[in-house]
Amino acid sequence: MSAASRFVRLVLGEYGERAELVDERPWERRPEFLAMNPAATLPVLVEGKGPPVVGGTVVAEYLDETRGAFQRERRLLAEQPNERAEIRRLTEWFLVKMDGEVTRYLVRERVFKLEMRTNEGGGSPDASAIRAARANLKNHMRYIGWLAESRNWLSGPKLSYADLAAASAVSILDYLGEVAWDEEPSAKEWYMRMKSRPSFRPFLAERVRGIPPVAHYAELDF
Amino acid sequence: MSAASRFVRLVLGEYGERAELVDERPWERRPEFLAMNPAATLPVLVEGKGPPVVGGTVVAEYLDETRGAFQRERRLLAEQPNERAEIRRLTEWFLVKMDGEVTRYLVRERVFKLEMRTNEGGGSPDASAIRAARANLKNHMRYIGWLAESRNWLSGPKLSYADLAAASAVSILDYLGEVAWDEEPSAKEWYMRMKSRPSFRPFLAERVRGIPPVAHYAELDF
Structure with missing residues (x-):
C-alpha cells in the first residue's frame, strides 16, 4: 500500500529483476530500519553489500544508472x-x-x-x-x-x-x-x-x- | 525565501552560470505560471526556447546532465x-x-x-x-x-x-x-x-x- 514501493517493484519488473520483498511498517520505527533510513520512509533498496538506496525517486535514478542505461529501447527514462x-x-x-x-x-x-x-x-x-x-x-x-x-x-x-x-x-x-x-x-x-x-x-x-x-x-x- | 529556488541559484553559481531571476508569488496562481508548472511550485528553469524544467531536484538533475557532467572535479553529483x-x-x-x-x-x-x-x-x-x-x-x-x-x-x-x-x-x-x-x-x-x-x-x-x-x-x- 505504498505507492513509491509499488513504483520500484514495477521498475524492477520491467527490467526483469527479481527482488526479495521485506514487509516493513514504518510507524513501528524499528531501530534497524531507522539505521538504514532515518527518514523512516519506504521504499529502501539494498543490493548485495552496498549501502541502502533510499526513497522512490532516488531508487529510480539508481536503477536507471545501473540497469536502464543498458536497456536501449526498454529504458524507462529518456536519453535527452x-x-x-x-x-x-x-x-x-x-x-x-x-x-x-x-x-x-x-x-x-x-x-x-x-x-x-x-x-x-x-x-x-x-x-x-x-x-x-x-x-x-x-x-x-x-x-x-x-x-x-x-x-x-x-x-x-x-x-x-x-x-x-x-x-x-x-x-x-x-x-x-x-x-x-x-x-x-x-x-x-x-x-x-x-x-x-x-x-x-x-x-x-x-x-x-x-x-x-x-x-x-x-x-x-x- | 524558497529553499529549492536558492538551491538552484547556488548550483548555477557553482557552475559559473548566470540566470535571469523572475520573482513569482505562487499563491497568486498566475495563469502563465500555471501553464509552465501546474503544480504551482518553485523553482522553474527556462533555458532558451526549451520547455520549462520544473522543481528543485528535477532542475538539479537537468543541470548535472547539461553542465555537471563536464565539470570533472567541480561536479556537484558524484560519478558512482x-x-x-x-x-x-x-x-x-x-x-x-x-x-x-x-x-x-x-x-x-x-x-x-x-x-x-x-x-x-x-x-x-x-x-x-x-x-x-x-x-x-x-x-x-x-x-x-x-x-x-x-x-x-x-x-x-x-x-x-x-x-x-x-x-x-x-x-x-x-x-x-x-x-x-x-x-x-x-x-x-x-x-x-x-x-x-x-x-x-x-x-x-x-x-x-x-x-x-x-x-x-x-x-x-x-
Missing part, C-alpha cells in the same frame, strides 16, 4: 535532458504531490490505522481527511486522463517512469474502490494497458489482510 | 551510483522533508502571510505551526551537525548538491533568526564554509521587504 526532466516532473507529481494530497491519506485512514496501536497513530478514521483526499483525487484522475489523451503514454511517446509512478498510486486507490472510472474514460484506457503488463501482475494477486479489493480490481478488462 | 544515491537522499531530505517540517511553515507564517491577501491565505501567523516548526528545526540542525562532524562535507569527502540544499534552507532560517548556532558548533563551522563561497554571496546582500535579517546574517565569521 528535457525529456528526462518531463518524466521526472511527472514521477515526482505522482509519488510526492498526489501521494501527499490523496494516496497517503486514504491509505492511512482506511488501512494503516487498523494496524497501528493508539500510540502509533491508530484509531478511527478521520472523516474530514478522507473527504479532502477524495476531492483531490478527482483532480488527479482528470490530470491523468488529460495526459493520456494528449500523449500516447503519460510523459510522451514511450512508456516511462511517469506511467509506472501513476499506475502505482492508481492501483492502490483502485484496490480501495476509490476511483470513479466512468468519469475518466481516457485514464481508464491507459490503466487497462498498464494492468496488462507482466510487471503489474503480482499486484493483482496481492490482498491486504481484512480488506478485500473492489470486485473489478484484478480484471484486465473492467 | 551509490554515492549519487546518498547525495540525492540528502538533497531530498533538505528540500522536501526539512522543507515540509520546518522551512515552508516558518516562511509562510512569518513572511508570506504578510504579503498574501485574505483569500490567498494571508492573515495573522499561526502560533502552533511556528512552535511545531521550531521544535522540528532543532532535530534538523542536530542532523546537519552530525553529518558535518562525521564527514568533510555533508554527503562525503566533496562538496555536493547535499551541501547546497542544506545551506539554502539554513540561509533562510538564519535570515529569520531561527537558528540556535550555539547549540550546534559543527553545523556552524560547516555553514561558515558555505557562506564564504562566491556562489553564496548574492543571498547575503538580499533583503526581504519589511523584514530585516538577524544582525549576524551577512557576516562570514559570526
Whole structure:
C-alpha cells in the first residue's frame, strides 16, 4: 500500500529483476530500519553489500544508472535532458504531490490505522481527511486522463517512469474502490494497458489482510 | 525565501552560470505560471526556447546532465551510483522533508502571510505551526551537525548538491533568526564554509521587504 514501493517493484519488473520483498511498517520505527533510513520512509533498496538506496525517486535514478542505461529501447527514462526532466516532473507529481494530497491519506485512514496501536497513530478514521483526499483525487484522475489523451503514454511517446509512478498510486486507490472510472474514460484506457503488463501482475494477486479489493480490481478488462 | 529556488541559484553559481531571476508569488496562481508548472511550485528553469524544467531536484538533475557532467572535479553529483544515491537522499531530505517540517511553515507564517491577501491565505501567523516548526528545526540542525562532524562535507569527502540544499534552507532560517548556532558548533563551522563561497554571496546582500535579517546574517565569521 505504498505507492513509491509499488513504483520500484514495477521498475524492477520491467527490467526483469527479481527482488526479495521485506514487509516493513514504518510507524513501528524499528531501530534497524531507522539505521538504514532515518527518514523512516519506504521504499529502501539494498543490493548485495552496498549501502541502502533510499526513497522512490532516488531508487529510480539508481536503477536507471545501473540497469536502464543498458536497456536501449526498454529504458524507462529518456536519453535527452528535457525529456528526462518531463518524466521526472511527472514521477515526482505522482509519488510526492498526489501521494501527499490523496494516496497517503486514504491509505492511512482506511488501512494503516487498523494496524497501528493508539500510540502509533491508530484509531478511527478521520472523516474530514478522507473527504479532502477524495476531492483531490478527482483532480488527479482528470490530470491523468488529460495526459493520456494528449500523449500516447503519460510523459510522451514511450512508456516511462511517469506511467509506472501513476499506475502505482492508481492501483492502490483502485484496490480501495476509490476511483470513479466512468468519469475518466481516457485514464481508464491507459490503466487497462498498464494492468496488462507482466510487471503489474503480482499486484493483482496481492490482498491486504481484512480488506478485500473492489470486485473489478484484478480484471484486465473492467 | 524558497529553499529549492536558492538551491538552484547556488548550483548555477557553482557552475559559473548566470540566470535571469523572475520573482513569482505562487499563491497568486498566475495563469502563465500555471501553464509552465501546474503544480504551482518553485523553482522553474527556462533555458532558451526549451520547455520549462520544473522543481528543485528535477532542475538539479537537468543541470548535472547539461553542465555537471563536464565539470570533472567541480561536479556537484558524484560519478558512482551509490554515492549519487546518498547525495540525492540528502538533497531530498533538505528540500522536501526539512522543507515540509520546518522551512515552508516558518516562511509562510512569518513572511508570506504578510504579503498574501485574505483569500490567498494571508492573515495573522499561526502560533502552533511556528512552535511545531521550531521544535522540528532543532532535530534538523542536530542532523546537519552530525553529518558535518562525521564527514568533510555533508554527503562525503566533496562538496555536493547535499551541501547546497542544506545551506539554502539554513540561509533562510538564519535570515529569520531561527537558528540556535550555539547549540550546534559543527553545523556552524560547516555553514561558515558555505557562506564564504562566491556562489553564496548574492543571498547575503538580499533583503526581504519589511523584514530585516538577524544582525549576524551577512557576516562570514559570526
